[in-house]
Amino acid sequence: MHIAEGILSAPVLAGGAVAAGAGVYAGLRALDDEAIPKTALLTAAFFVAGLVHVPLGVGSVHLVLNGLLGMILGWTAFPAILVALTLQTVLLRYGGLTTLGVNTVVMAVPAVVSYYLFVPFLRRRPRPALVFAFGCAAGAAGIAFGALLASGALALSGRAFYGVAALFFAAHAPLMVVEGIITGGLLLYVWRLKPELFLEQERTP
Template sequence: MMHLADGVLGAPVLLASAALSAAGVAIGLRSLREDRLPLAALLGAAFFVASTIHVPVGPSSVHLVLNGLAGLLLGWAVFPVLCVALLLQAALFSFGGFAVLGANLLAVALPGVAAHYLLRGQLGPAATQRQAMLAGAASGVIGIGGAVLMIGSLLAMSGGRSFGELIVLFSLAHLPVMAVDAAIGAFTVAALLRMLPQSLAPVQS
């Protein structure tokens, strides 16, 4: 699953992740404009629902994440939005945990911010449907790929070689998730361009 559990990461990694996530939340709150609140709430709800539906893959399970799409549209505001969703998941369903909240948030939100900066230039006023779909698809690839890389790195820093096989299996299990996230991102951004182009306006980050 995309959630790391309590007790998996070492204390130094937990503390560093919490500090970086707290900084991301602070930056995100400052950048979140009032007119973006409905979109932020919608994306937060989509992330919450999508990541509670688990699909069995071998001995584990995977779920949609949509962090790249959220980051593409919200920029740094993806940090506080996903923080609320992860906090509710930990409290209501025991997904992840409270001690590892900072690490889980960093793993999903930072790739979202990366997707925003790498792709937002494709969503300007003159963007075409093709550009919008490519940007949305790429956001899914960056979001899932980045989250897998972040979680693998956090596990490696905590457990060294003991997590090597788990990291490989985790990466392979999320290849289909990456494809589905990319497809959802492509069609969502294209639909927004047609119906709510103002939602694709540049975010002050």
């Protein structure tokens, strides 16, 4: 899901940075001082979840879980994802410094979309089977939409990148399936133990 340094063209990088800046500004406005520890620990938890190797076929994938993150954090997913990506860049060397903006948009926009799509549905207290199904949808959509945005950023950088963009999108198909299944189970589990996590407060600016 990460676009590495030095590939995207300057206008795309700048556009990503501006969009991410606006999103982070909105997210920080939605973030109460008192909610900072909770948001930070959830950020750390999602960071750690992303380190787990999930077996798939003969290889393994890393989870992104941006669909679920968005359902819990709403607009504050923007600063949370920026922080997580910054740490991944500094600590693990995924992504890059100049691509922070684009990568933040790629992961946070689907997160905020899944907040608006799925949380109103959770407020109606649905049956567990439906919660699982919507978790699957949120997880898979989070990856699909994110991969689409990333491929779009690659394609916008020039005609030369059309092939790479298509390959990038196709490479995310297996991750989409795994994310869907895991997010489904994860949502159901967290929903049963702590429904207030999704219902407590409006996370909008």
